[in-house]
Structure formats: structure tokens, C-alpha cells
Amino acid sequence: MPIIDLQPSFLVRPRLAPTESxxxxxxxxxxxxxxxxxxxxxxxxxxxxxxxxxxxxxxxxxxxxxxxxxxxxxxxxxxxxxxxxxxxxxxxxxxxxVVGLQRRICPLCLVSTTWTPIDWEIRQNDACHIHQCMLADKCSACGASIAWLSHQHACDQCGLAWSNFEVRPASQLSSTFAKWTHSSVVMALRGIQRDGHSKNNGVRLEKLLLMLEVLRCEVLRQWLSPKLWADFGHVWSIQLLKDSDYRSWLWSEMFLHAAKDPMTLKKRCVRRDLYS
Ligand SMILES: [Zn+2]
Ligand SMILES: [Zn+2]
Known part of the structure; x- marks a missing residue:
């Protein structure tokens, strides 16, 4: 029977938090x-x-x-x-x-916790669903990017604690999308599958992100000038997805019809009855 455990171990062993990455x-x-x-x-x-x-x-x-x-x-x-x-x-x-080397945080969440959820790593989500504020990826005092590794949970350059970063309120649509992202992440972690026809808030994560990208990159890009698209493409896509009838219709077009012929996706996803 071994007297000394040669298996390396750590003095502190953090447990995975509910939606931690x-x-x-x-x-x-x-x-x-x-x-x-x-x-x-x-x-x-x-x-x-x-x-x-x-x-x-x-x-x-x-x-x-x-x-x-x-x-x-x-x-x-x-x-x-x-x-x-x-x-x-x-x-x-x-x-x-997902975001790469850039870490993003909600200053208000980090007042009481030190872990960061998967939701904040989803590139299309730019807000905290709890505090309805924008996620920060730069120090609000000196502008340095937030590093994944930092001993103090503070800006590496000027030392400002992440929890003291300036809080910027999120728009209604960003907050809405943050709530969707959160519930889709929770569903994915629990293995719950719900498709785009669901009237509840909560669509499969990969489908939610795909619908957003199709709307933004295929549909709105055709409708809007490059400047308008850059400024509003993302939020108007969320606005369209808020309508559960539209979401359900888009789902059908994308997955029941367009899947047979991806080249026609753009044409199919422009709903003619919106203009008549
Ligand atoms: Zn927060
Ligand atoms: Zn700084």
C-alpha cells in the first residue's frame, strides 16, 4: 500500500460552475x-x-x-x-x-463571482443576460484588451479590477439575444433539443446561431446598404427572430426546403409577403 501519493494534485480544486467554460x-x-x-x-x-x-x-x-x-x-x-x-x-x-484570445466580461457579475460563463464566449452575444449591460473586452480606463490569464482579475496594464470597469447599458435587442443565448446554452448542456418552431424562448444553440447568421449575412445584406448593414444588420436580425411566426417560417424555409438546394437559400429566405 503506497504511503505517499505520487499522483500530482492541487491544493485548491475549483468545481465547474453551472454554465462555466x-x-x-x-x-x-x-x-x-x-x-x-x-x-x-x-x-x-x-x-x-x-x-x-x-x-x-x-x-x-x-x-x-x-x-x-x-x-x-x-x-x-x-x-x-x-x-x-x-x-x-x-x-x-x-x-x-466563439471569441478567440479576447476574453469578455460583465463587470457587475464579477463583483460577486470569479468564473465566466460560456454565454460570454459566444461571439454573436454581446451582453450579460442578468444585468442587461454590454460585455467588456477592453479596460475602460486604459483600453488594454482583457487577457485570458490575469492573476488579479484585473487589467494587466493599469491594474483596474475587472469588477470596476465602466458599465455600459445594453440595448433591448442585445439583452434579448443574451437571454436567448443563455437559455440555449443551458438547454445544450442539459441535452434538451428544441427546434426553430418552438414558441418558447429556447431554440437549439446551433440552430439559433445559424438562423441569426442566415438573416444577417444572406437576407439583410441584400436589403441594406453596406453602411446600414454594418450598423444594424445584427440587431435587425434579432428583431426579425423575435417574431415567433417569422422564426418558424424561416426555420421551415431553411431546413425543409433550402437544405435540398443550398444555392437557392438567399431567394427562399426573402419573404415576399412582407412587401405585398
Ligand atoms: Zn452580469
Ligand atoms: Zn487598464
């Missing part, structure tokens, strides 16, 4: 154990963070199968997946759906 968990492990952050490589890089977290799983007492569902790189842990995918619960998304 793998990168946030890895960061907390480093901060709470006062580890040199350099030993974690570049945790902003999804593939690298996933590999490191999986390797540390048994020492940190983490459930590996749960870890790899937390906005983790699918290719880093499942060899049969394309390297463009990441996994959030039952949802598989393209990597461009």
Missing part, C-alpha cells in the same frame, strides 16, 4: 493555486486549453466527460472531429462562433 475553469485553477500562468500555455487558445484541462483532470478532480462539453475544442479530445468544431453540451459549433 473550460477556459474559465482552467484560469481559476491557476489563480487559486497561485501557479505560474505560463505553465498553462495560452489558455485563450481553445485547443490548447482543452488539452491542458483534460491532462490535469484527474489531478484537479474534474470529470473529463463533463469538461469536454464546456466550449471545448472537439478536435483536441475526439480524434474523429474536424478541427473547426467545438462542443457545448449536445451542440457542435464552428470555432468562429
Amino acid at each position: 473550460i477556459r474559465s475553469l482552467l484560469h481559476r485553477l491557476a489563480v487559486q493555486n497561485k501557479l505560474p500562468l505560463s505553465m498553462l500555455g495560452q489558455p485563450g487558445r481553445l485547443g490548447e486549453a482543452t488539452q491542458i484541462a483534460c491532462e490535469l483532470a484527474s489531478a484537479a478532480d474534474w470529470d473529463r466527460s463533463e469538461l469536454i462539453q464546456r466550449a471545448a475544442s472537439a478536435s483536441a479530445c475526439e480524434s474523429d472531429q474536424s478541427d473547426t468544431c467545438l462542443r457545448i453540451g449536445t451542440a457542435l459549433l464552428g470555432k468562429r462562433c
Whole structure:
């Protein structure tokens, strides 16, 4: 019987918070154990963070199968997946759906907590669904980008605590989309599948993001001038998706018809009755 446990372990072993991402968990492990952050490589890089977290799983007492569902790189842990995918619960998304090296935070949430949720890493979501304020990706005092690794949860350049960053209110539509994103992330983590016909708030995460992108990039891009599209393409897409009849109709066009012939997607997704 071994007297000394040679298995490396950590003094503090943070538990996964309800919607926490793998990168946030890895960061907390480093901060709470006062580890040199350099030993974690570049945790902003999804593939690298996933590999490191999986390797540390048994020492940190983490459930590996749960870890790899937390906005983790699918290719880093499942060899049969394309390297463009990441996994959030039952949802598989393209990597461009999440922010890369740039971390984003809600200053008000970080007054009482140190973990950051998957919702804030979804690129299309720019607000906190609880406080209805914009997510910050830069220090409000000096403008430096927020780094994934920071020992103090503070700006690396001027030392301003993340929780003291200026709070900017979010628009109604950004707040609405933040709520949708949150409920879709929760559903994906719980393995609940609901399609675009659902009248409830809560569409499968990958479908929600796809509908938003089709509206923004295929439909509104045709309707609007480049300047208007750049300024309003995102929020007007959310406005259209708020109408459950429109959402349901778009869903049918995209998935029941256009799937047969993707080249006609643009034509099909312009609803003629809106102009008649
Ligand atoms: Zn918040
Ligand atoms: Zn700063």
C-alpha cells in the first residue's frame, strides 16, 4: 500500500460552475493555486486549453466527460472531429462562433463571482443576460484588451479590477439575444433539443446561431446598404427572430426546403409577403 501519493494534485480544486467554460475553469485553477500562468500555455487558445484541462483532470478532480462539453475544442479530445468544431453540451459549433484570445466580461457579475460563463464566449452575444449591460473586452480606463490569464482579475496594464470597469447599458435587442443565448446554452448542456418552431424562448444553440447568421449575412445584406448593414444588420436580425411566426417560417424555409438546394437559400429566405 503506497504511503505517499505520487499522483500530482492541487491544493485548491475549483468545481465547474453551472454554465462555466473550460477556459474559465482552467484560469481559476491557476489563480487559486497561485501557479505560474505560463505553465498553462495560452489558455485563450481553445485547443490548447482543452488539452491542458483534460491532462490535469484527474489531478484537479474534474470529470473529463463533463469538461469536454464546456466550449471545448472537439478536435483536441475526439480524434474523429474536424478541427473547426467545438462542443457545448449536445451542440457542435464552428470555432468562429466563439471569441478567440479576447476574453469578455460583465463587470457587475464579477463583483460577486470569479468564473465566466460560456454565454460570454459566444461571439454573436454581446451582453450579460442578468444585468442587461454590454460585455467588456477592453479596460475602460486604459483600453488594454482583457487577457485570458490575469492573476488579479484585473487589467494587466493599469491594474483596474475587472469588477470596476465602466458599465455600459445594453440595448433591448442585445439583452434579448443574451437571454436567448443563455437559455440555449443551458438547454445544450442539459441535452434538451428544441427546434426553430418552438414558441418558447429556447431554440437549439446551433440552430439559433445559424438562423441569426442566415438573416444577417444572406437576407439583410441584400436589403441594406453596406453602411446600414454594418450598423444594424445584427440587431435587425434579432428583431426579425423575435417574431415567433417569422422564426418558424424561416426555420421551415431553411431546413425543409433550402437544405435540398443550398444555392437557392438567399431567394427562399426573402419573404415576399412582407412587401405585398
Ligand atoms: Zn452580469
Ligand atoms: Zn487598464
